Amino acid sequence: MAMTRLPAADVGAALCARCGACCDGTLFDVVPVAPEEAAPLRARGLDPFPRDHEADLVVAAPCTAHTGAGCAIYAERPGACASYRCRLLREVADGAVSVGQAREVIGRARALADDLRCRVGAAHLGLRRAVELRRLEGAVDAELFADAAELGALLDRIAGD
C-alpha cells in the first residue's frame, strides 16, 4: 500500500523534536550563517564567527539555541536551518518511509549519539570531531569503535545523499 505524502512542516514536527542531530553536533560541526543574520543572532546569544580564514560565517554545533527538544529561536533561526531537510525527512514527506520507521532510526541514532557523547566527553564539540580526537589519543576501544561505526551508518541513513 502506498504511503501518503505529508506536508514538510508536519514531518518536521513529527521527527525533529525527537532528533536534533543537525543542531546538536551529531551531524555537523558548524551551521552556516548569512552575513546579515550575524547581528540578530548575536542579540539572541549565539556567536557567529568566520569559518577557517574565509569570510563565511558559522555558529558552532552543538548550537547553543538547541534545547534538546527543539530550537529556542525557531522563528528567527538562520536561513540554512529553516531550509535544511535531511534525507529521512524528505523520504517521509514523499511517502517512501513511514513516520514510525523514521522514528525508529532516529531513536536508535539519538540513543547511540547521547551515549557516545558521554563516553568521549563531547559536550561542547561536534561528536565526530570528538571521536576522532579520542582516536588520535589512542582512547577508542573496540566497543566504542563499533558503536561509532553503527552511528555513522545511521547518520548516513538519516542525512546521506
Ligand code: SF4
Ligand atoms: S537530522 Fe533531519 S530529522 Fe533530525 S532534526 Fe535535522 S532535519 Fe529533523
Ligand code: SF4
Ligand atoms: S539555530 Fe536553531 S535550528 Fe539552527 S542549529 Fe541552532 S538550534 Fe538548530
